[in-house]
Amino acid sequence: MKHWSFHSPWGTRASSILRLPPTVVLALVFAGLIIAGAAILSLPISATQPLRWIDALFMATSAVTVTGLSVIDVGTGLTRFGQVVLLVLIQLGGLGMMTFTVMVLSLLGLRLSIRQQMLLKEDLNQTSLGDLMRLVRMIAGVVAIMEAIGTVLLAARFVPPFGWSEGLFCALFHAISAFNNAGFSLFPDSWTRWATDWWSNLVITALVIVGGLGFSVLDDLRARRRWTYLSLHSRLTLAGTAVLLALGFVGFALLEWHNPKTLGLQASVANRLLASFFQSAMTRSGGFNTIDIASLHDSTTLLFVGLMFIGGGSTSNAGGIKVSSFMVLAIVTWAFLRKSDSPSAFGRTIPTADVLKVLALCFISSSIVVFGTFALTVIQTQPFLDLLFETVSALATVGLSRGITGELHDPARMIVTVMMFIGRIGPLTLGLTLARNMASRLRYPEGRVYLG
Numbered sequence: 001m002k003h004w005s006f007h008s009p010w011g012t013r014a015s016s017i018l019r020l021p022p023t024v025v026l027a028l029v030f031a032g033l034i035i036a037g038a039a040i041l042s043l044p045i046s047a048t049q050p051l052r053w054i055d056a057l058f059m060a061t062s063a064v065t066v067t068g069l070s071v072i073d074v075g076t077g078l079t080r081f082g083q084v085v086l087l088v089l090i091q092l093g094g095l096g097m098m099t100f101t102v103m104v105l106s107l108l109g110l111r112l113s114i115r116q117q118m119l120l121k122e123d124l125n126q127t128s129l130g131d132l133m134r135l136v137r138m139i140a141g142v143v144a145i146m147e148a149i150g151t152v153l154l155a156a157r158f159v160p161p162f163g164w165s166e167g168l169f170c171a172l173f174h175a176i177s178a179f180n181n182a183g184f185s186l187f188p189d190s191w192t193r194w195a196t197d198w199w200s201n202l203v204i205t206a207l208v209i210v211g212g213l214g215f216s217v218l219d220d221l222r223a224r225r226r227w228t229y230l231s232l233h234s235r236l237t238l239a240g241t242a243v244l245l246a247l248g249f250v251g252f253a254l255l256e257w258h259n260p261k262t263l264g265l266q267a268s269v270a271n272r273l274l275a276s277f278f279q280s281a282m283t284r285s286g287g288f289n290t291i292d293i294a295s296l297h298d299s300t301t302l303l304f305v306g307l308m309f310i311g312g313g314s315t316s317n318a319g320g321i322k323v324s325s326f327m328v329l330a331i332v333t334w335a336f337l338r339k340s341d342s343p344s345a346f347g348r349t350i351p352t353a354d355v356l357k358v359l360a361l362c363f364i365s366s367s368i369v370v371f372g373t374f375a376l377t378v379i380q381t382q383p384f385l386d387l388l389f390e391t392v393s394a395l396a397t398v399g400l401s402r403g404i405t406g407e408l409h410d411p412a413r414m415i416v417t418v419m420m421f422i423g424r425i426g427p428l429t430l431g432l433t434l435a436r437n438m439a440s441r442l443r444y445p446e447g448r449v450y451l452g
Contacts, residue, residue: 027425030093034060034421037089046082047072054410059086061417064093065424066317068183068287068399069390069416071406075186080169086184087173093424094180094211094317095143138222139215143179146210150175153203157194178207181317183287183399191278195290196271201278208286209245213237214313232348233324237313240323244310248280251303261295283307285318287399294386294403301385301402308396309365319397319423321365325358332358368395372419379412380404394419 037060042051051059055071062069063086072078078086151171159167170186177184187193194200210218220234227235253276256263266272275290282288284307296304311320327345332355335343343350372391373384380387386402393400394416408416 034064040085047078058413058417061420063089065397065420066094066180066182067397067420069405073188074184090180090182138219142218146179147175150207157200178204179211181211181285191288191290195275205278205281208281212285212312212316212318214316216315217313235346236324236327240327245280248283248307249277252276252279255297255300262291285312285398293400305392308392308398311396321361328358375415376412379409395423397423
């Protein structure tokens with residue numbers, strides 16, 4: 001069995017890059033993939049009309065970060081070659097470049113060094129090096145199976161009206177886009193034309209939910225299967241996902257039931273309920289929509305902003321602060337209200353280090369949202385709520401928009417591009433990277449701070 005390493009014709013320069021912190025290396029890998037994707041998308045063969053570099057960069061970033069925001073119509077603005085390139089970027093971005101690389105090397109019978117395992121650990125958001133290869137193999141299996149099933153099920157809907165060639169590609173594109181929580185669609189109105197089609201709605205919803213749970217949770221479900229045997233993380237994620245799905249479903253239905261521009265367009269109660277459930281699942285990361293997001297009431301828009309900010313599960317393709325972080329915040333708050341200094345759930349105590357990590361994540365993410373929204377308000381003239389929605393959608397890699405993405409000026413497009421990139425590598429990862437050399441062993445006496 002051979003050991004493999006990153007040998008490069010650039011010699012010492014490549015070695016010096018690999019001596020950087022793993023989080024920095026992974027950020028550079030994603031940046032390299034984005035630039036390469038933008039270069040290909042800017043070629044005449046990729047687009048039906050000349051695509052400016054900044055637009056190609058925006059689209060490549062949106063694909064690699066599995067966001068779904070778009071400044072062009074994917075179905076008509078890109079050629080079939082360009083659509084395939086976009087699909088490859090979605091797949092590589094969803095899997096993670098390190099995970100994809102390890103899959104290829106595993107097929108070749110090669111083994112990872114400790115350095116590559118550290119990179120993979122960061123890519124998969126794991127806390128230890130144990131069982132990384134088994135997790136990668138599980139990811140490969142789940143991705144292949146789910147996307148294959150999704151393609152077959154969607155083909156049953158798309159092949160009859162579009163024919164075998166177009167129908168199969170349409171099914172494959174949307175299956176990969178949905179499972180990776182990317183939200184890209186070949187249709188200019190996203191999924192609106194299929195708003196009353198239960199088959200395609202339920203297939204897309206299932207792909208998005210499974211893809212947004214997180215590979216760690218899926219692996220835990222496969223190995224243990226019974227609720228009482230699942231890890232604390234899995235139970236928090238599953239319980240939180242169920243609660244948020246119900247909250248989004250009920251909240252959206254109540255707020256938009258009589259809105260003539262959204263749910264009011266559906267004549268039957270069943271179709272209104274379907275649209276409510278579909279949009280609840282899509283809002284936390286899926287990015288598809290069957291209703292006009294720009295026509296939502298302000299109250300519903302704020303509800304969606306909150307759901308997008310929370311996002312999906314850790315080690316998944318979803319963005320946001322993650323469901324487990326939201327659950328920890330809720331548990332810690334409840335423990336404080338009960339005057340308990342030991343927050344717990346399902347018979348397990350939540351470590352102080354995890355609580356501090358969640359607090360740091362929420363503070364950094366909130367600060368980025370405020371800064372990004374402020375920057376957009378300086379550049380753009382759209383309503384504040386639309387700009388806030390766009391900012392959170394970009395940072396949480398959701399991809400929903402109130403129709404202003406294509407109207408953004410070039411500086412604003414760069415801001416949103418950066419927000420999507422930060423959302424993919426993780427706001428907390430960014431903060432840890434910047435503060436890596438600031439740790440100190442010096443301890444000071446405790447002081448009293450009055451809070452609240």
